[in-house]
Amino acid sequence: xxxxxxxxxxxxxxxxxxxxxxxxxxxxxxxxxxxxxxxxxxxxxxxxxxxxxxxxxxxxxxxxxxxxxxxxxxxxxxxxxxxxxxxxxxxxxxxxxxxxxxxxxxxxxxxxxxxxxxxxxxxxxxxxxxxxxxxxxxxxxxxxxxxxxxxxxxxxxxxxxxxxxxxxxxxxxxxxxxxxxxxxxxxxxxxxxxxxxxxxxxxxxxxxxxxxxxxxxxxxxxxxxxxxxxxxxxxxxxxxxxxxxxxxxxxxxxxxxxxxxxxxxxxxxxxxxxxxxxxxxxxxxxxxxxxxxxxxxxxxxxxxxxxxxxxxxxxxxxxxxxxxxxxxxxxxxxxxxxxxxxxxxxxxxxxxxxxxxxxxxxxxxxxxxxxxxxxxxxxxxxxxxxxxxxxxxxxxxxxxxxxxxxxxxxxxxxxxxxxxxxxxxxxxxxxxxxxxxxxxxxxxxx
Amino acid sequence: xxxxxxxxxxxxxxxxxxxxxxxxxxxxxxxxxxxxxxxxxxxxxxxxxxxxxxxxxxxxxxxxxxxxxxxxxxxxxxxxxxxxxxxxxx
Amino acid sequence: xxxxxxxxxxxxxxxxxxxxxxxxxxxxxxxxxxxxxxxxxxxxxxxxxxxxxxxxxxxxxxxxxxxxxxxxxxxxxxxxxxxxxxxxxxxxxxxxxxxxxxxxxxxxxxxxxxxxxxxxxxxxxxxxxxxxxxxxxxxxxxxxxxxxxxxxxxxxxxxxxxxxxxxxxxxxxxxxxxxxxxxxxxxxxxxxxxxxxxxxxxxxxxxxxxxxxxxxxxxxxxxxxxxxxxxxxxxxxxxxxxxxxxxxxxxxxxxxxxxxxxxxxxxxxxxxxxxxxxxxxxxxxxxxxxxxxxxxxxxxxxxxxxxxxxxxxxxxxxxxxxxxxxxxxxxxxxxxxxxxxxxxxxxxxxxxxxxxxxxxxxxxxxxxxxxxxxxxxxxxxxxxxxxxxxxxxxxxxxxxxxxxxxxxxxxxxxxxxxxxxxxxxxxxxxxxxxxxxxxxx
Numbered sequence: 001x002x003x004x005x006x007x008x009x010x011x012x013x014x015x016x017x018x019x020x021x022x023x024x025x026x027x028x029x030x031x032x033x034x035x036x037x038x039x040x041x042x043x044x045x046x047x048x049x050x051x052x053x054x055x056x057x058x059x060x061x062x063x064x065x066x067x068x069x070x071x072x073x074x075x076x077x078x079x080x081x082x083x084x085x086x087x088x089x090x091x092x093x094x095x096x097x098x099x100x101x102x103x104x105x106x107x108x109x110x111x112x113x114x115x116x117x118x119x120x121x122x123x124x125x126x127x128x129x130x131x132x133x134x135x136x137x138x139x140x141x142x143x144x145x146x147x148x149x150x151x152x153x154x155x156x157x158x159x160x161x162x163x164x165x166x167x168x169x170x171x172x173x174x175x176x177x178x179x180x181x182x183x184x185x186x187x188x189x190x191x192x193x194x195x196x197x198x199x200x201x202x203x204x205x206x207x208x209x210x211x212x213x214x215x216x217x218x219x220x221x222x223x224x225x226x227x228x229x230x231x232x233x234x235x236x237x238x239x240x241x242x243x244x245x246x247x248x249x250x251x252x253x254x255x256x257x258x259x260x261x262x263x264x265x266x267x268x269x270x271x272x273x274x275x276x277x278x279x280x281x282x283x284x285x286x287x288x289x290x291x292x293x294x295x296x297x298x299x300x301x302x303x304x305x306x307x308x309x310x311x312x313x314x315x316x317x318x319x320x321x322x323x324x325x326x327x328x329x330x331x332x333x334x335x336x337x338x339x340x341x342x343x344x345x346x347x348x349x350x351x352x353x354x355x356x357x358x359x360x361x362x363x364x365x366x367x368x369x370x371x372x373x374x375x376x377x378x379x380x381x382x383x384x385x386x387x388x389x390x391x392x393x394x395x396x397x398x399x400x401x402x403x404x405x406x407x408x409x410x411x412x413x414x415x416x417x418x419x420x421x422x423x424x425x426x427x428x429x430x431x432x433x434x435x436x437x438x439x440x441x442x443x444x445x446x
Numbered sequence: 447x448x449x450x451x452x453x454x455x456x457x458x459x460x461x462x463x464x465x466x467x468x469x470x471x472x473x474x475x476x477x478x479x480x481x482x483x484x485x486x487x488x489x490x491x492x493x494x495x496x497x498x499x500x501x502x503x504x505x506x507x508x509x510x511x512x513x514x515x516x517x518x519x520x521x522x523x524x525x526x527x528x529x530x531x532x533x534x535x536x
Numbered sequence: 537x538x539x540x541x542x543x544x545x546x547x548x549x550x551x552x553x554x555x556x557x558x559x560x561x562x563x564x565x566x567x568x569x570x571x572x573x574x575x576x577x578x579x580x581x582x583x584x585x586x587x588x589x590x591x592x593x594x595x596x597x598x599x600x601x602x603x604x605x606x607x608x609x610x611x612x613x614x615x616x617x618x619x620x621x622x623x624x625x626x627x628x629x630x631x632x633x634x635x636x637x638x639x640x641x642x643x644x645x646x647x648x649x650x651x652x653x654x655x656x657x658x659x660x661x662x663x664x665x666x667x668x669x670x671x672x673x674x675x676x677x678x679x680x681x682x683x684x685x686x687x688x689x690x691x692x693x694x695x696x697x698x699x700x701x702x703x704x705x706x707x708x709x710x711x712x713x714x715x716x717x718x719x720x721x722x723x724x725x726x727x728x729x730x731x732x733x734x735x736x737x738x739x740x741x742x743x744x745x746x747x748x749x750x751x752x753x754x755x756x757x758x759x760x761x762x763x764x765x766x767x768x769x770x771x772x773x774x775x776x777x778x779x780x781x782x783x784x785x786x787x788x789x790x791x792x793x794x795x796x797x798x799x800x801x802x803x804x805x806x807x808x809x810x811x812x813x814x815x816x817x818x819x820x821x822x823x824x825x826x827x828x829x830x831x832x833x834x835x836x837x838x839x840x841x842x843x844x845x846x847x848x849x850x851x852x853x854x855x856x857x858x859x860x861x862x863x864x865x866x867x868x869x870x871x872x873x874x875x876x877x878x879x880x881x882x883x884x885x886x887x888x889x890x891x892x893x894x895x896x897x898x899x900x901x902x903x904x905x906x907x908x909x910x911x912x913x914x915x916x917x918x919x920x921x922x923x924x925x926x927x928x929x930x931x932x933x934x935x936x937x938x939x940x941x942x943x944x945x946x947x948x949x950x951x952x953x954x955x956x957x958x959x960x961x962x963x964x965x966x967x968x969x970x971x972x973x974x975x976x977x
Contacts, residue, residue: 015510035599036521039812040590041578042601042698046734049505069495078460078833080532085811085833124529130825132529252458254856255867256804258532259705261732262501272789418468435788446477452850459807459853460814460830461846462838465848470843471850473910476955478851481796481910485867486955488793493873497735498691498926499951518598524821532816533832 002149002194003157003210006185007164008142011054012174017118017141018088018261019046027255039083044260051141052095054172055116056270059096061171062111066270070095070259072116082130082140083122089117091255096267101147103160105284110148126309131219141190148193152208154444156187161203167278170305171384186210187373190217193227197241200234204314209234212241269278280309290320296328305333310346317350318357326353330367333432334374341376348373386437389421390431393441398422414438447475539613539685541566542661546615548977554617554635555647555656560584569611572665575656576617578623578709580697587700588622588632588650591840593820595664598729599872601698602733603709603726605668608630612665618653619977622842623810624671624702625638626650629678631844636901640973641684641689641941643896647837648678652711655682658712660975666712667720671702672798673919675710680893680972683933683970685961686712687719691926692933694723695730701809703802706923714972716965719930720745720958741953746830748960750782750886751947754791757891760917768935768943769892775934776890779967784886790878793871801924802866807852810845819899847909862949877926883950887962891918893931893944923947930957932964936971 016023019036035043043083052070059066073091088420119142123137138230165182168174180352184206186197195217197209212234217227232241279286279301286297286308300308310331314323331349349370350364356366372382396417397403406413417438424433452472456463463471524531537545547552555572557576560583565571577587579597586592602615620630629637629652631763639645639653640659647656651668655678656951658666668675670688679686687710694709729737753773758766769959773783781848815823815836841849860928884887904912922929928951931944949956 011509015506015508020506020509020511020513022512030520030525030530033514033516033519034512034514035519038817040519040597041585041587041595041598041700042597042817044697044701044704044733045475046506046731047504049506050508051506060895061473069502076808076811078811078814078830080535080816080829083812083817085814086808123532123535125535129534131535131829132526133532134529252483254458254853254858255497255861256808256856259496259703259805260734261499262738264505302555401528443535447854450587451854452906454730455850455854455857456902458857459849460811460834460847461841462834463846467843467846471847474847475854477908477910478913479798479854481913482800482855482864485793485796485800485864485871488791488797488867488871489874490867491877493870494878495869495873496870496886498876498924499735501692501738504737504948505877505971507732514598521598522594522596523702523817531825533823533827533829535829 001152001214002189003151003154004187005147005151005157005161006187007145007161008183008316009145009174011051011116011141011143011169012172013048013054013141015048016139017048017116018052018139021139023140026136030136032136033138036107037083039134045088045258047261048141049265051116052264052266052271053269055095055114055143056169056266056273057275058145058168058271059099059114060273060275061167062096062101062112062114062145063143064096064099064111065398066266067093067095068265068267069093069263071263072261073255074099074258075253075255077253079120080133081123081138083121083135087118087120088388089256090295092257101164103156103163105280109150109160112148114143114145117144141322149189154207157210158203158207161206162391163280165203167280169281171275186213188213188217189227191221191227192234193229195230195232197226197232197234198244203234205234208239209241209373212239216241233265259381279305286311286427290315291396292320292324296324299332300327303332305347306344307332312347313347313350314353317354322353326366326370329436330370331374332435334371336430338374343376385429386433388427389433389437390441392418392424393438399443399446402440405424407442408446414442417442447472447479537662537855539568540569541634542571543615545977549660550616552674552977553640553656553660555618555637555653555660556585557588557619557634557653560614562613564740565613567625568613569924570663570665571615571626572607572612572667573726574601574615575620575651575654575669575670576620577700577702578604578667579700580604580614580617583617583757585623585700585752587664588620588634589813589842589845590633590838591813591836594972596822596891597820599698599699602730604693604698604860606726607667612895614844617641618651618666621650622845623700624669625806625844625848626652627673627677627912628899629653629756630901630904632843633842639898640781640975642898642939644900644902646681646901646904648675648681648894648898653683655679655686656854658682658684658714659973662714664713665718667965669681670697670708670710670923671706671802672923673916675712676893676919676946679712679931680933680942681898681927683973684711684712684944685716685930685932686713687723687930687954687957687961688923688928689723689727689954690839690928692735693954695733695736696977697730698879701805703805704809705805706802706926707797708923708926716961719956719961722955723958724919736753737812742957743953746887746956748887748956748963749775750784751890752784752786752794752882752886752889754783754788756792758919760895761892762896764937765892765894765896765943767796768937769945770800772934772945774857775967779963782886786882787882788878788882790871790874791921794875794924795913795917797868797871797875798916798920798924799851801866801872803848804850804856804865805852807849807856807918809848850913851859868903874879875921879922879925879927879948879951880950887949887956889948891946893946897937897941897943918946922946926952928954928957930961932961933970934970940971
């Protein structure tokens with residue numbers, strides 16, 4: 001089975017792709033519109049430079065080649081939401097081509113191309129008769145990412161999309177607004193002919209649509225039938241794909257280059273733009289560079305890229321194992337409180353751990369100092385708080401000695417202690433603190 | 447140009463031709479394309495240009511603003527509840 | 537004649553010549569510095585804009601074209617929108633949905649096209665400035681047929697914001713007037729970078745007026761040209777020589793491909809530009825909304841587009857289809873590049889390339905109706921080359937045939953070198969005895 005995706009993601013510009021209309025939510029239909037995005041005769045597009053920048057960042061993130069020049073094209077199709085009855089997109093010379101993106105750092109998924117295009121308006125259907133069109137979305141900038149059919153299962157496609165979207169968000173600082181800004185055209189073939197399911201919104205629906213399509217095509221082929229190349233749509237409520245029309249021959253689009261925008265020399269810009277390392281690539285690099293396991297690296301990065309960076313600073317100042325121990329323990333435990341304070345400079349943590357490594361402070365004192373620094377309190381109150389916590393855990397262990405025996409067989413036994421303490425303290429201590437203290441005290445009694 | 451091709455092109459262009467028009471256009475388009483055939487012998491050229499002058503890197507800042515009142519833009523349009531009316535989809 | 541008395545006579549003049557699609561209802565010119573008209577494919581807030589097409593009947597644009605806005609800012613009063621071939625599709629203005637403008641020298645003949653109404657207004661009304669638009673010859677052709685001056689600046693010189701597109705990579709806004717000095721004066725008012733048209737944002741400033749010293753005449757410039765035109769052109773050349781202009785012969789073999797290449801690019805682009813006219817948003821919107829969208833759009837387009845418009849949409853849709861795109865659209869654009877290169881190389885050695893403007897004088901309407909599409913397309917044989925190359929060019933009257941019909945010659949300068957055309961026109965005017973048409977209303 002082969003699956004290829006065409007992923008549409010909105011670029012986070014403040015104004016539209018070809019006109020200055022705002023991209024924010026509009027108060028009413030057709031209020032964020034102008035002659036350009038309404039396709040009024042005589043109006044013409046003006047390129048938003050920021051959209052090109054975002055597009056290049058994504059092209060680089062996907063390992064695509066960005067050539068010297070790029071330009072736009074008209075894709076002609078008639079539809080009520082398509083203000084000019086052509087869409088300005090890219091054809092002969094997309095922003096980026098020929099990339100490779102690694103799923104879980106292992107499986108290469110080839111990226112055919114990435115290009116920029118404008119979104120059409122939105123249609124509200126009225127009864128069975130006319131359509132009502134809102135052009136507020138007309139001209140919203142999108143990046144379209146096209147993959148080769150390198151994905152093998154619907155679940156893998158979903159996993160790929162999840163990773164891709166996290167990386168895109170990180171690269172262009174896209175706010176996390178659920179799945180609203182992600183739309184997909186999904187191509188799937190079980191045998192030799194493929195079908196395209198257009199316009200599926202959200203990860204879960206992509207997997208559902210692909211799974212339905214996989215089963216449908218498999219059944220069809222088993223029964224001796226033939227898959228017809230066609231476009232289908234996904235009915236979210238019923239979870240089925242429905243044929244909408246025979247795959248349009250490309251001839252119908254009749255692409256021509258867009259003369260109103262000219263060309264864009266993007267090579268220099270592409271070379272000057274540095275992309276932030278994607279969370280995914282960071283995980284892979286951490287495991288390779290510091291020899292930590294995948295799970296730990298994932299935990300650091302998904303908690304915060306800044307936490308992972310602190311781990312690297314620590315490793316540089318001490319060693320990878322020391323850095324891993326403290327980052328997994330006290331630092332992770334206090335991280336949420338640290339972020340909540342709105343502080344960004346955590347370099348003091350490195351000094352504290354250095355003191356421990358140099359033998360100036362004890363293990364326990366190091367933990368307390370880290371905790372105090374992250375929480376922004378003094379060491380005595382932290383010390384008192386954690387003494388209270390230790391005392392409560394110890395009391396429970398005294399009263400329930402079986403926990404230790406059970407723990408020898410299965411470390412899940414610690415959960416009994418943790419659950420009890422949490423209930424008793426009611427949020428006074430972070431769960432990470434309770435977990436680490438419990439484990440420490442149990443291990444002392446083994 | 448044969449009538450089938452003219453009809454196919456007309457469909458793509460969203461034009462419905464009368465019998466008479468079909469006849470006229472298949473004759474005319476045949477003549478015109480016959481004339482255009484001289485392009486085949488035109489010497490080829492390496493150059494590329496979308497426009498006759500070099501238009502490059504004309505960019506706009508990403509600053510949102512609205513110049514015209516949306517209401518004024520919708521004035522001549524057939525609207526309902528601020529939506530623009532369009533035909534049936536299916 | 538005062539500005540106000542011109543305003544009060546507009547309707548009467550128009551009844552006779554039909555150069556306007558719309559005239560202003562204003563009767564008092566106030567302190568207007570000059571009166572001007574604009575071709576009906578330029579948007580104007582206070583007047584309907586139809587581009588000669590029924591599909592846009594009743595359309596009131598919410599904004600002024602930059603060219604019109606700049607003329608108003610300079611003190612101009614817009615007196616009307618001039619009649620034209622539908623969307624610019626024609627050489628004789630006979631493809632307008634709103635009547636056909638009449639040649640001021642002979643009412644049975646054409647004003648030329650597609651800016652026929654503009655040239656007619658310039659010829660009939662003393663001191664009138666007409667904004668025209670040229671895609672493949674639509675300013676120089678009517679200027680020549682109506683015995684007036686017409687200039688088409690370099691592609692991108694005047695902002696196309698507010699121009700209803702025919703071919704975006706070809707359309708150029710210019711001036712038609714019976715006064716040679718108006719060419720430079722009003723192009724300079726309209727020119728300049730406009731952020732609403734990116735193609736206007738790369739222009740250098742218009743250079744100072746530069747005296748015309750030398751022209752090159754292509755060897756086949758008068759091939760297939762009528763005897764009367766040949767004679768007037770020859771006289772024109774002699775007059776130029778006597779003014780001290782060097783005349784040399786050159787070979788420009790690529791120009792013969794300009795017309796087919798021009799029509800391929802122009803119709804390919806036009807067929808996409810006209811996709812938006814479909815019975816929604818502007819123009820007629822009174823269709824049966826319960827029709828499926830394909831049928832709904834088709835019904836409007838079939839009903840309201842004229843015959844030549846349909847022909848060019850079909851042609852342009854075909855030439856960009858997969859399987860034909862490379863042979864027509866892509867090849868035509870490479871041919872355009874070789875034409876530009878040829879002009880540049882010739883113009884590195886002289887100031888302008890000179891030819892007659894049109895191969896014949898304005899034909900009678902009865903003869904036009906007998907012409908096949910290819911025959912009428914071939915009438916652009918001399919105006920097509922500078923237009924496809926985006927070169928600035930101007931038509932100037934250079935003689936009259938035995939019936940008194942005007943004949944023009946066309947000067948083509950290098951990109952951005954309008955200055956030499958402006959001064960050439962001003963110099964020429966001093967040396968040429970123009971015969972004004974007799975205007976009686």
